[in-house]
Amino acid sequence: MNRRFLAGARSGFRIFLPLSIGLIPWALVTGVALTSAGLNVVEAMGMNLMVYAGVAQIATLPLIVAGAPLWLIGLTALALNLRFLIFSAAIARGFRGMPLRLRIPSGYLLIDGVFALCTERMLTVHDRHWRFGYFVAPSLWGWLLWQSFVLTGVLGAGALPQGWSLEFMATIALMVILVPLSKNRSMLVAALVGGVASVLLRDMPLKLGVIVAIVLGIVAGFAASRAMAEHKKET
Amino acid sequence: MDGIWLWISFALVSMATHFPRGSFIVLGQRASLPPAVLGALRYAPAAALAAIVAPGVFVVEGALQPFNPKFAAAIAVLVVALRWKNPWLPFIIGMGVLLGLRKGFGF
Structure with missing residues (x-):
């Protein structure tokens, strides 16, 4: 650990700290959702350590609990996590010059908030020790907050009364992520088509309707952005 | 689903x-995606979230029922x-409306 690493770590931590507080309600809700779905403490925290992605966890749980086929669970998680593929591609150059033993755990730790805040300086700063500190300090802090408050939610959920429709908190959590995404017009088209198709196709066997709906949503969003670009060119 | 299947699905x-x-962090300089593919993938999260949320809001016991407490x-x-921007408020208000309608008005 050298001085440049520590300087980077301090900057990264300072920039992420205020935003990181926003992780707390998510983590609590995820903990409650894992428990409401019927997982015990070991299963809930096992999933939480293995997956470390609130959206993928909350969204695949109903499928897992309903006994949906594994490939459907895997494909749904993959669709939800495709944003990480884009994040990973965008921030990759920020890890230039770092050995594989640092890049692999960095991939595990990559979350939306740190990506959004840290990518720009990761790409522009030259010193790789500084860059690693700048990425890993806020990432580890986010990880620690997330794990502690999911555990709090898991342990606290047992104290909550039954019959309070707490599983709806998972729906609220997913909606809160969806709303800012849908402010973009073609994203809204993708969401509307995906949502409507999923409701209409709900009786397809093996919950296949979900995957078909996601594909239709992607196609619709892509088509909408193309159509809008064309329209702009004409006017 | 329980036992070993549960853990297999977690692993998946x-x-x-x-x-x-x-992916790209580990592969480093050796990989990149064509811009058209990256462009289409941008819509995957929104489409997937909506596809998972919508049935939970509009379907009650297998039937399409647009006006129900969950919809409100x-x-x-x-x-x-x-x-x-408050991160707690959607949970407080959403659960408040749902529980108010279910417990208070017996929907």
Whole structure:
């Protein structure tokens, strides 16, 4: 650990700290959702350590609990996590010059908030020790907050009364992520088509309707952005 | 689903999370995606979230039932999430509306 690493770590931590507080309600809700779905403490925290992605966890749980086929669970998680593929591609150059033993755990730790805040300086700063500190300090802090408050939610959920429709908190959590995404017009088209198709196709066997709906949503969003670009060119 | 299947599905979701996350960071300079593919993938999260949320809001016991307490609560969440940045408020208002309608009015 050298001085440049520590300087980077301090900057990264300072920039992420205020935003990181926003992780707390998510983590609590995820903990409650894992428990409401019927997982015990070991299963809930096992999933939480293995997956470390609130959206993928909350969204695949109903499928897992309903006994949906594994490939459907895997494909749904993959669709939800495709944003990480884009994040990973965008921030990759920020890890230039770092050995594989640092890049692999960095991939595990990559979350939306740190990506959004840290990518720009990761790409522009030259010193790789500084860059690693700048990425890993806020990432580890986010990880620690997330794990502690999911555990709090898991342990606290047992104290909550039954019959309070707490599983709806998972729906609220997913909606809160969806709303800012849908402010973009073609994203809204993708969401509307995906949502409507999923409701209409709900009786397809093996919950296949979900995957078909996601594909239709992607196609619709892509088509909408193309159509809008064309329209702009004409006017 | 229980026991070993539960853990197998966790492992699967874990792989489906960490392959995309690690992909380009781990591969480094050796890989890049064509811009058209990256462009289309941008819509995957929104489409997937909506596809998972919508049946939970509009379907009651297998039947399409647009006007139900969950729908009212979802509208409240939408309004709150659009207007305020507070991360707790959508949960408080959404659950308040749902429980108010279910417990208070017996829907």
